[in-house]
Amino acid sequence: MANSRLAIAIHTLGVLAFIGEKSVSSKMIAGSVKTNPVVIRRILANFVKSGLVEVQMGAGGGSRLARPAEEISLADIYLALDEGDMFDVPILEDSHQCPIGRTVRPILKEVFFEAESSLVKSLGQFSLAEVIGQVKERMSARYCEGTED
Amino acid sequence: MANSRLAIAIHTLGVLAFIGEKSVSSKMIAGSVKTNPVVIRRILANFVKSGLVEVQMGAGGGSRLARPAEEISLADIYLALDEGDMFDVPILEDSHQCPIGRTVRPILKEVFFEAESSLVKSLGQFSLAEVIGQVKERMSARYCEGTED
DNA sequence: TCTAACTGTAACTAATCTAGTTACATATCT
DNA sequence: AGATATGTAACTAGATTAGTTACAGTTAGA
Numbered sequence: 535m536a537n538s539r540l541a542i543a544i545h546t547l548g549v550l551a552f553i554g555e556k557s558v559s560s561k562m563i564a565g566s567v568k569t570n571p572v573v574i575r576r577i578l579a580n581f582v583k584s585g586l587v588e589v590q591m592g593a594g595g596g597s598r599l600a601r602p603a604e605e606i607s608l609a610d611i612y613l614a615l616d617e618g619d620m621f622d623v624p625i626l627e628d629s630h631q632c633p634i635g636r637t638v639r640p641i642l643k644e645v646f647f648e649a650e651s652s653l654v655k656s657l658g659q660f661s662l663a664e665v666i667g668q669v670k671e672r673m674s675a676r677y678c679e680g681t682e683d
Numbered sequence: 684m685a686n687s688r689l690a691i692a693i694h695t696l697g698v699l700a701f702i703g704e705k706s707v708s709s710k711m712i713a714g715s716v717k718t719n720p721v722v723i724r725r726i727l728a729n730f731v732k733s734g735l736v737e738v739q740m741g742a743g744g745g746s747r748l749a750r751p752a753e754e755i756s757l758a759d760i761y762l763a764l765d766e767g768d769m770f771d772v773p774i775l776e777d778s779h780q781c782p783i784g785r786t787v788r789p790i791l792k793e794v795f796f797e798a799e800s801s802l803v804k805s806l807g808q809f810s811l812a813e814v815i816g817q818v819k820e821r822m823s824a825r826y827c828e829g830t831e832d
Numbered sequence: 833t834c835t836a837a838c839t840g841t842a843a844c845t846a847a848t849c850t851a852g853t854t855a856c857a858t859a860t861c862t
Numbered sequence: 863a864g865a866t867a868t869g870t871a872a873c874t875a876g877a878t879t880a881g882t883t884a885c886a887g888t889t890a891g892a
Contacts, residue, residue: 537850538771541791548783559867566781568773570852575868592860593866608794620769622687624717632715634697637818642690645757645809652805656798665794669786686879708838719881724839741889742837 542567543577543611544665550587551603551666557596577615584614603666609658620653621646691716692726692760693814699736700752700815706745726764733763752815758807769802770795 549563560571560578567574578597581587586606589597599606623642626635698712709720709727716723727746730736735755738746748755772791775784 537769538773539850540770540795541772544791545783545787548787552783557867561867566784568775568784571868572853572870573851575870579869589868590860591858591868593864594861595859595867597868608798620686621689623690624687626717633822634701634818635694635715635717637821638694638697638814641814641817641821642693645806645814646689649757649802649805653798653802656801657794660794665787665790668790669783672786672790673782688879691880706838710838720839721841721882722880724841728840738839739889740839740887742835743890744838744888746839 539615540612543615546574546577547611547662548666550599551662557590557598559596580614580616586614603663604661606662607658608660609654612654612657620650688764689761692764695723695726696760696811697815699748700811706739706747708745729763729765735763752812753810755811756807757809758803761803761806769799
């Protein structure tokens, strides 16, 4: 498995947080993330829907955070992407011969729901502001050393 | 996203736990899970590698748990599947123009590692025995009522 | 020792998902 | 009007998953 949507999403909002008040175009963000502007716009559409981002169309338009980066957690970002369940549990009809197969699904559903909730809770402990804060720290440290790790 | 491997894997070990001492063929398990025996054998191969299951080849062979179901947690099962990172973080070369892009990757790696650890920890709170115990409970409840939910 | 019942694994297909891309209608500023 | 944005549909390429067939190797038991 491996899905880079969450990483791209956080990076995208990170750019908005970094820039601040000004509107940023999807083209600029795409440059930072190194992908196509349409990919960025698709992700931004999720954020508009969940109220994390405000977008302005037309010349000089672009997007910016709808609230301070301190008040946006990584859980907010993850949930805004609306990716659905992390683990799938195949449906077996009631007519299925094996009683285990007929019975185990709701139990697994519950367990997976709890596991995914733990993940979201963990993501909720970090704010976008903290992530950007760390980026700034490392950027300046790197600049002073004049070298990469 | 959606991956049913974990559900199939737990179901598979559940059958082994349910049967107990006797060896169970991949064909039988496949019948319960409603899939192909090869799919089951592929998953069983992961469990053999991590020591959760013992397999015997040849006539009358099959697989069984290598230790009691009480001592197998859902985290053990998840980790045995060896699915790699849940979230990918694209690599941007040091030469990449945007400093955010160059710097954010290790930070996201850390955050995602913690989030995934929380998920594993949550899975670790359930044992295979508990899952099978609940299956048995619901099976008998269902039998008594003579109807489905 | 032969046979039937197993596993291990390679190879292929079909379905699904993600990312990337082009294209174009629509909106907005100057 | 013209330049600059977004929104979104449509297509392609690549990766991944599940399902399937096929077959070599292993083992128990008649």
